Structures are given as structure tokens and as C-alpha cells.
Amino acid sequence: SKIHSFLQQLPKCEHHVHLEGCLTPELMFSLAARNGVTLPDPDTRPEFSSAEALYERYEHFTSLDDFLSYYFIGMSVLKQKDDYEALAWEYFQKAHADGVHHAEVFFDPQEHINRGVPYETVVMGFKAGCQRAEREYGMTTKLILCFVKHLPASDASKVFDLAWERGDFELGGALHGIGASSSEVGPPKDMFKEIYATAHSKGVQRTAHAGEEGDPSYIIAALDAYKSQRIDHGIRLIDSPSLMERVVQEEILLTVCPVSNIKLRCFDHISQVPIRMFLDAGVKFSINSDDPAYFGGFILHNYCAVQEAFGLSVTEWRTIALNSIQGSWVEQDRKLEME
Ligand code: ES4
Numbered sequence: 001s002k003i004h005s006f007l008q009q010l011p012k013c014e015h016h017v018h019l020e021g022c023l024t025p026e027l028m029f030s031l032a033a034r035n036g037v038t039l040p041d042p043d044t045r046p047e048f049s050s051a052e053a054l055y056e057r058y059e060h061f062t063s064l065d066d067f068l069s070y071y072f073i074g075m076s077v078l079k080q081k082d083d084y085e086a087l088a089w090e091y092f093q094k095a096h097a098d099g100v101h102h103a104e105v106f107f108d109p110q111e112h113i114n115r116g117v118p119y120e121t122v123v124m125g126f127k128a129g130c131q132r133a134e135r136e137y138g139m140t141t142k143l144i145l146c147f148v149k150h151l152p153a154s155d156a157s158k159v160f161d162l163a164w165e166r167g168d169f170e171l172g173g174a175l176h177g178i179g180a181s182s183s184e185v186g187p188p189k190d191m192f193k194e195i196y197a198t199a200h201s202k203g204v205q206r207t208a209h210a211g212e213e214g215d216p217s218y219i220i221a222a223l224d225a226y227k228s229q230r231i232d233h234g235i236r237l238i239d240s241p242s243l244m245e246r247v248v249q250e251e252i253l254l255t256v257c258p259v260s261n262i263k264l265r266c267f268d269h270i271s272q273v274p275i276r277m278f279l280d281a282g283v284k285f286s287i288n289s290d291d292p293a294y295f296g297g298f299i300l301h302n303y304c305a306v307q308e309a310f311g312l313s314v315t316e317w318r319t320i321a322l323n324s325i326q327g328s329w330v331e332q333d334r335k336l337e338m339e
């Protein structure tokens, strides 16, 4: 349709996609076979009997933690540098087809390290995928190291120190920032406070998942304890008008993932995602895919779902696209090129 092609052509930036969340059941089964990784037994877990059965199960996530239990099993098939490169490359091909010009992508090194995959293997593989996208598509890419809240903060510290000592956060290094993700309600809201303070003092860019399932106090913790420059999700801002005002004043970018919010039951329908409210209040946000292989669609699917529910004007779409360019962690020249 006409609007679909307008949204496809609009130069888009993606700020919230987990590379491990791009692992399709097809690639999962093929890597499991190749690497000799045992997935759950189909006799006791029938959803692991085929790609079709997994897709069917993905239609019925009950919560963030229910989804995460599949996400962390899925990524256990990743072993070799080539696996990481192939996964990233699959994502970039889809993103390019959807009209993404610049992508900032998350990955969870702690999980891979705990399974015995060296940090270097993970980063080198993902980086090779990024470089191929830059070479073949002229896309710009940034890798964001994500800490996971269900594992000890001391593990996260070790990964940060290792990355820092390798020079990965330096200009021209593999990494461009840090994030925090996985379970929200449960772990302490400020569990990575020391790491974020160190990152801040070293000039490392900072974002954090907050206000997805958790109340606005999680967003306050990300802003105050982490000095986070962006908030990933942030949808529970709808419960605190004063905090929403602060986010507007401080020009914090929210990376919103509408389809993810429906699949993980944060809202019943896309029309309840506060797109209209954020536009009217002047909250800056980008629209993103989160875990596209698990939620049934990449970034353009999210743009189209928002259009179907809200019927935004061309001007409003240009504002969203412009805010997402300006909120990107990329050089000024590149921003001007995309505008
Ligand atoms: C995630 Cl949707 C979501 N929320 C929090 N952490 C995550 N990791 C991967 N997807």
C-alpha cells in the first residue's frame, strides 16, 4: 500500500533490537545441529519439536520472564564466531530491506561467557556482521553491551572491565555504549550503579531498559542512579505526568517497541501504546523491534502497526523519524546526511 511504501522509504534508525532476539527457530535448530547443542527434549517440551511449534508457542507469551525463558535457551546454540556473524548479518539484511539507515544493536555477553564462549568470539562475530552491513549497504552500526539483571552485578563488572581494558569503547573500537536488560521487577533497580558511574566518568554512552513491566520508579532509578541518556521502553511514564515532564525537559529519548509490548502483555492492543500521548506531550521517542524473531516482525512491521492504530500524518511521521535520527549515537555529519 501507499503508506507502507512511505514508511519503508522513510530513513529509519533502530535503537532497540537485541541481536540474540533476531535468532529465528530455523537458525536455532540449524546451529544446534551443527554445534551439537541439546535443546529441551520435544517429548517433555513439545514446543521444541519444530520451528512451527516454536512459532506457535511464541504467540502465547504471558510476561517478560516467560519470553526470556525462551530467549535464553535459544541463544545457547551460538558457539562459533561464524554463528554470531551469521545472526547479525541476518538482522542487517532485514533491517536494510525495511529502510533502516542506522542501527544500534544490543547483545548480552554475560550469557555467552557463562556458557564458555569467550567474550572475544562474541564481539568479533557481531562486529564482522556490523562491518559487512556498513560495507554492503552503507548502513552505520553501533554495538551496545547489555548487562543482564538476572545475573550478579559482579559478572557485569568483569565484562565491563574486560571491554574497557581491550579498548573496545575507544574511538574506532567495537563498542559504543552500555545498556541493561532482562527481568525488570525483582532485581534491585540500581544494581549496576557503580558500572554506570564508571562508564559516565569515562565518557561511555548509557541507556537502560526501564518502565516496561516496572513502575515509574524504575525510570527514575535509570535517570538518577545510572545517568542514562535514553530509556528503553519507558511506557510506564503514563503513570507519572511529572516524570513525563522531566523526560521532555531533559530530552531523554525513549526507545519504544510497540509490537513487543503487545506480545509481552504490557498492553492489550497497539492503540494503548502511548504514541499519541508522547507526541502531544513532546516526549521524544523512536519505534523499534526489540526481539523480532520472537515477536513476529521487524522494524517496519512496528511502524505499520502504529500507523494502523493511530493514522498519523506525514508531518508526525517526519517528526518521529527526525527525533530518532537526532537521538542516535552517531556523528553529526551522518545525522545531517540522514535527515
Ligand atoms: C528484552 Cl523485551 C525485553 N525486555 C527486557 N530485556 C530483554 N532482553 C531481550 N529482550
Ligand code: ZN
Binding pocket: 016, 018, 181, 209, 232, 290
Ligand atoms: Zn529490549
